[in-house]
Amino acid sequence: MASKYKMTGCAKFFIFLIIAVPLAYIGASYYNGADPFQKLKNIEIFKKDKATVDDTKNINAPIQNESTLKKELELKNEEIDFLKKKIKNLEGIIDAQKAEIEKLKKS
Structure with a gap:
């Protein structure tokens, strides 16, 4: 067996x-x-070998409304301006603190 x-x-x-x-x-x-x-x-x-729905959907996608795009662009420009002002303010604070550090080192 x-x-x-x-x-x-x-x-x-x-x-x-x-x-x-x-x-x-x-x-x-x-x-x-x-x-x-x-x-x-x-x-x-x-x-x-058939086309998917996503491929045809992107081709025929509707274009966004022009006024909506302009509003978004304006909001982004305002945000950029705000951030630029904030950067300048922070750079001023950094310069003031560097000057204070130099003053304390000399004393």
């Missing part, structure tokens, strides 16, 4: 990895807020 085959430790480890790695990937993807099955479907190997 022939003896039964025994699994080696290496074979057991590979079978464990075959089961554990996909489960870990799925768990990590869900934890990060992504859909792991959709990611797998988006792999180039599984894609067919």
